[in-house]
Amino acid sequence: MAERLLTVDTLSAFHGEAQVLRDVSIDVSVGEVVTLVGRNGAGKTTLLRSIMGLHKNTRGSIALDGTTLDGKSADKRARLGIGWVPDDRGIYATLTVEENLSLPPVVDKDASWSLDRIYEQFPVLRERRDFPGTKLSGGEQQMLAMARPLRAGSRLLLLDEPSEGLAPVIVSQIGQIIRDIRSQGVAVLLVEQNVKFASTVADRHNLLAQGEVVESLDNDAFQSRTTELLQHLGM
Amino acid sequence: MSAFIQYTLQGLATGGFYALAALGLAVIFGVMGVVNFSHGAMYMLGAVGSAVLLDVADVPFWGALVVVPVLLFLFGILVERLLVRWLLALDPLYNFLLTFGLTLLIVDLVKRRYGVSGLPYELPAGLEGRVTIGGLSLSSYQLFAAFFSVALCIAVWLLLTKTRIGMIVRASTEDAERTRALGINVGRWVTPVFGFGIALAGVAGVLAAPFRAITADMGSNFIIILFAVVVIGGLGSILGAVMAGFLVGLVEAYGQAYAPSYAQVLIFVLMAAVVLVRPAGLFGREEAS
Ligand SMILES: Nc1ncnc2c1ncn2[C@@H]1O[C@H](COP(=O)(O)OP(=O)(O)OP(=O)(O)O)[C@@H](O)[C@H]1O
Ligand SMILES: [Mg+2]
Numbered sequence: 001m002a003e004r005l006l007t008v009d010t011l012s013a014f015h016g017e018a019q020v021l022r023d024v025s026i027d028v029s030v031g032e033v034v035t036l037v038g039r040n041g042a043g044k045t046t047l048l049r050s051i052m053g054l055h056k057n058t059r060g061s062i063a064l065d066g067t068t069l070d071g072k073s074a075d076k077r078a079r080l081g082i083g084w085v086p087d088d089r090g091i092y093a094t095l096t097v098e099e100n101l102s103l104p105p106v107v108d109k110d111a112s113w114s115l116d117r118i119y120e121q122f123p124v125l126r127e128r129r130d131f132p133g134t135k136l137s138g139g140e141q142q143m144l145a146m147a148r149p150l151r152a153g154s155r156l157l158l159l160d161e162p163s164e165g166l167a168p169v170i171v172s173q174i175g176q177i178i179r180d181i182r183s184q185g186v187a188v189l190l191v192e193q194n195v196k197f198a199s200t201v202a203d204r205h206n207l208l209a210q211g212e213v214v215e216s217l218d219n220d221a222f223q224s225r226t227t228e229l230l231q232h233l234g235m
Numbered sequence: 236m237s238a239f240i241q242y243t244l245q246g247l248a249t250g251g252f253y254a255l256a257a258l259g260l261a262v263i264f265g266v267m268g269v270v271n272f273s274h275g276a277m278y279m280l281g282a283v284g285s286a287v288l289l290d291v292a293d294v295p296f297w298g299a300l301v302v303v304p305v306l307l308f309l310f311g312i313l314v315e316r317l318l319v320r321w322l323l324a325l326d327p328l329y330n331f332l333l334t335f336g337l338t339l340l341i342v343d344l345v346k347r348r349y350g351v352s353g354l355p356y357e358l359p360a361g362l363e364g365r366v367t368i369g370g371l372s373l374s375s376y377q378l379f380a381a382f383f384s385v386a387l388c389i390a391v392w393l394l395l396t397k398t399r400i401g402m403i404v405r406a407s408t409e410d411a412e413r414t415r416a417l418g419i420n421v422g423r424w425v426t427p428v429f430g431f432g433i434a435l436a437g438v439a440g441v442l443a444a445p446f447r448a449i450t451a452d453m454g455s456n457f458i459i460i461l462f463a464v465v466v467i468g469g470l471g472s473i474l475g476a477v478m479a480g481f482l483v484g485l486v487e488a489y490g491q492a493y494a495p496s497y498a499q500v501l502i503f504v505l506m507a508a509v510v511l512v513r514p515a516g517l518f519g520r521e522e523a524s
Contacts, residue, residue, distance in 0.1 A: 054416055073420075090417075095405060104419070105419065148477070198348075
């Protein structure tokens with residue numbers, strides 16, 4: 001059994017009065033891809049933002065590598081090795097592609113990918129290195145957003161709907177990248193609505209409905225019961 | 236034609252003050268989310284400071300150009316540490332009101348001490364006369380002020396685009412929360428950025444001292460135009476602040492020359508036109524819908 005990296009324990013989250021997460025417990029181990037599947041408004045982004053320390057109105061606990069993240073600021077959490085890839089990709093328009101890659105501080109020298117290695121893996125980023133980040137296509141921006149935490153050497157990636165709005169060929173490229181990342185021993189928490197895509201990259205799945213995890217299962221079980229589960233989620 | 240070139244030079248010189256001060260305003264707003272109403276008062280302190288230094292310590296213009304921005308940088312740090320910092324977590328309106336109150340306080344203190352009539356100041360040694368270039372007679376000081384502010388804007392631009400600190404400031408200006416989530420302690424840059432922004436307003440004040448009336452109230456008109464500059468350039472755009480600063484300076488100078496009674500109105504007509512055509516300003520990014 002690989003070692004446990006992220007532990008979310010009975011986490012509840014609120015937007016003002018409204019409760020959007022109810023006692024969510026999930027965990028991700030080293031070298032594992034775990035998903036959180038749910039429809040619009042289920043609370044997926046809120047969970048990732050809570051892990052990142054950006055959403056503060058929460059109850060329950062979140063721990064990285066056995067150490068609680070309670071009271072730690074977002075920048076501190078990032079420096080502990082959590083890499084966030086937001087749903088809007090979070091590419092800076094006023095920074096070049098290369099600056100976008102270099103902005104986060106290197107958090108782990110051994111795990112950090114050099115720029116050369118990133119450019120080898122993503123040749124298009126080398127071609128566009130001096131362009132403003134937002135001059136890239138949607139798929140290229142997604143690659144840039146995923147390459148950024150690799151450059152920093154993050155050990156846990158939080159991916160918020162990386163396949164959204166992308167053409168099928170690009171989606172399968174993104175899938176390949178996630179499998180590559182996983183084989184490097186990086187843990188991935190993947191938020192998705194694209195169930196087919198999720199089943200091509202993940203080891204385990206958590207189904208989220210109205211802020212509650214209604215089912216946790218491995219990829220084989222997930223694939224054999226997909227239709228039934230999706231109906232259950234209303235997707 | 237020669238008159239037109241003179242107005243252009245005058246516009247670039249005045250535009251330089253606007254550009255420098257707006258640059259400071261934009262960086263403070265970007266990194267901290269603070270709309271610093273006291274920017275006009277800081278500009279006034281820059282000019283008054285130059286006059287006082289000359290009067291009590293015989294510090295000439297050239298000395299003031301160095302000393303006053305340093306003093307205002309320190310003053311800015313003090314203001315941030317003692318006041319602004321405590322309201323950062325609240326609605327931005329609180330810091331807007333705080334800096335508004337600070338403005339009233341500073342202006343009144345200056346009035347009590349130095350009165351309401353203008354303080355005397357002279358053109359700096361070496362720049363009193365006019366130079367003749369290709370048959371055109373231009374004011375040496377305006378020429379200097381225009382070149383100096385352009386050069387300083389370029390220097391700040393290089394600082395922002397070629398250094399790691401600059402990269403962090405640009406990133407925070409674009410999205411402070413996301414920048415924190417990428418591992419950067421944005422809070423650590425807040426104090427120096429505020430001081431730096433205030434110092435830029437101070438430089439504008441020193442440059443204005445030799446050719447504007449130095450009074451406690453000189454900042455109140457300035458801040459209004461500065462807000463127009465920032466709106467025209469695009470809130471949160473650093474390049475926009477600089478470009479719009481020079482643009483507004485030119486519009487003001489041409490207005491004063493060709494339609495004196497409309498000079499001020501023209502700036503706001505320009506602002507309204509820009510907002511109608513491009514609500515996010517000339518260089519601002521349109522909000523993604
Ligand atoms: N800033 C906010 N203020 C108030 N309510 C919010 C806010 N952000 C999200 N919500 C609500 O919280 C719930 C969960 O939102 P969240 O963005 O986490 O869902 P999601 O699963 O990521 O959805 P999507 O698939 O659309 O991205 C939704 O009902 C949403 O309306
Ligand atoms: Mg979401």
